[in-house]
Amino acid sequence: MxxxxxxxxxxxxxxxxxxxxxxxxxxxxxxxxxxxxxxxxxxxxxxxxxxxxSPKEAKVLAIQIRPKFKKCVDELKKITSVPIILPALFPYEVDIEHPINPDLSILIGNATDSNYSLTFGITTAKNCFHGVIGRGGKLTGEKITSTTKTAIQIYEELHGIGDSEFHPYKSPEQASYVLLARDIEGYFIPFIGGASASDSLIVWDQNGYRYSVGFKAGRLNKLVEMANSTIENQP
Structure with missing residues (x-):
């Protein structure tokens, strides 16, 4: 100026x-x-x-991209520089060729040069930013910096340590470290209850970026399948 x-x-x-x-x-x-x-x-x-x-166009690392995902993936890579990864399979789907939810779509939640969040679900939206119906999970990615929260900090914020009255119902499963595909260490964050159940999450770090997958009231074994499907759906 x-x-x-x-x-x-x-x-x-x-x-x-x-x-x-x-x-x-x-x-x-x-x-x-x-x-x-x-x-x-x-x-x-x-x-x-x-x-x-203007951010550098993001690399799309996902090998298998469903036809209904491609439009929003193209939109996302113009906004962020964080490498884009996607699950090949989602919870309770049999396989990529015969999914239970063939109409599953992507919507972009938040996206900046250094992070993004995607919501998976059935939608009638004509663009990539509004209108999820029948939410089927989420995926986030962000560049790791000195201010990036650890998985344990995320857990403590979500669960409100010592705040059992606010969250009267919690998953019977405990937060824990888990070994994911390609020997990547992840951290499982179980859901909490209340008015409605939150997402269970698996968080992991990969090549300088923090990723997470999650879905509503998810169980550990299904989150591990979703995380592994995301990690293995890369070169």
């Missing part, structure tokens, strides 16, 4: 000098030249700003 103000001041000063040195040239012509120069500089400034702030 300071550069822009200095540029305008210089152009106006030059314009005044030109008018004083060349009275034949009309004042209006000189002013027109000044504003043309300002407009040109402003366009260059905006273009350089967009180039500097």
């Amino acid at each position: 300071k550069r822009f103000a200095v540029k305008i001041l210089c152009l106006i000063t030059i314009g005044v000098f030109l008018v004083s040195c060349n009275p034949v040239e009309s004042f209006s012509q000189t002013i027109a030249q000044i504003f043309t120069s300002i407009k040109s500089f402003d366009s260059q400034l905006v273009a350089s700003h967009l180039t500097a702030t």
